[in-house]
Amino acid sequence: MSSSSSTSYLRTLYAGAFIVLLAMGVRATFGLFMQPMGADQGWGRDVFSMAFAIQNLVWGVGSIFAGMLADRYGSARTIVLGAALYALGMIGMRFSHDEMSLYLSAGVLVGLGQAGTTFPVILPVVARVVPAAYRSTAMGIASAGGSLGQFAVVPTGQLLISQMDWTGALWMLSLFVAIGAPLSVFLRGRPDVKAGEHSLKSAVRQAVADRSFHFLFWSYAVCGFHTAFITLHLPAYLIDGGLTATHGATAIAFIGLFNVLGCFYAGKLGERLSKKTLLAGVYFLRAFGILFLLAVPLTPTVAYIFAAWMGIFWLGTVPLTQGLIGQIYGLRYAATLSGIVFLGHQIGSFIGVWMGGYVYQTTGSYTIVWWAGIVLAVVAAVLCLPIKEQARAVPVPA
Secondary structure (H helix, E strand, O other): OHHHHHHHHHHHHHHHHHHHHHHEEEEEEEHHHHHHHHHOOOOOOOHHHHHHHHHHHHHHHHHHHHHHHHHOOOOOOOOOOHHHHHHHHHHHHHOOHHHHHHHHHHHHHHHHHHHOOOOOHHHHHHHHOOOHHHHHHHHHHHHHHHHHHHHHHHHHHHHHHHHHHHHHHHHHHHHHHOHOOOOOOOHHHOOOOOOOOHHHHHHHHHHHHHHHHHHHHHHHHHHHHHHHHHHHHHHHHHOOOOOOOHHHHHHHHHHHHHHHHHHHHHHHOOOOOOHHHHHHHHHHHHHHHHHHHHHOOOOHHHHHHHHHHEEEHHOOOOHHHHHHHHHHHHHOOHHHHHHHHHHHHHHHHHHHHHHHHHHHHHHHHOOHHHHHHHHHHHHHHHOOOOOOOOOOOOHHHO
């Protein structure tokens, strides 16, 4: 590999990882706003849960169209649009004074912004420029950017709230996500179109007709259930248990810190071992972390051990799932197919966030949701095992 090509793909990799760092890091702060905004606006946890459930669902649906835009017009334009919508959504959240305006800003605009600045758009462009021998590791590194963002941005968000109130914090975080727009210059280009290559329609039809695609879709939904519920509700759960807001922010940050290693090694191991088996292991081991949290008395140490354990397996699903999509169906329409599978992730996110708020408002406890997370972790592990990892034949173009 020449030094110039090596420099080019490293630049793309690091720029992509930093965009994901900002987008996912800011997303991980939303649980910190639930109590101060709710106190000022008179909103319960059910209102916030619905807003972020909408956000997750819009993010999932939007990812399909963001993937299509990236495959057709290039990733850079898609990222610029996503960063602009994300920043506008954060600003709109600052000026939300009723439930509907919160749903439109934190829900719709931020969800659309996340669709253009996160994994379904970033990872396929990284995969295309990195040599095949290093592709799985590179996607692990890019995914780790999201985890590092969770570690770095969540404590920053808590500090901003304490120093500038939640209103000033939202202004600052909107600037964070806007940085993704100029960075998109390093992710220019779109997939090469080859003579006789099958169309987007035939590629989607092939994937949807494949059982393995459905297994990826629904197992990814369980990942979304876990990550969205924990990101939004863990800080409140810890406060309910007698801990402080700082403990909650630190626990979320710990998840991000330990997942830097989790993502890197998931990608690294994916080069040598079966990705579907690694995925099944990740889901199954998440169940033990939740069991630990429920089984022992809640203390700061317990919260941090839980966060570290979940962090190891947090976004390790991303490079493995995305890697399987490229490995099985090819890279030409990887952004679009990744967006479709990511919709499954976000359906799970919608259910996890909404269910957390509804169950808490109804029962005054999150216990039912935690147990649902355990059962779903086992189900996801079982779904991954029948996936066929062999590359599919390319459909004949119409």
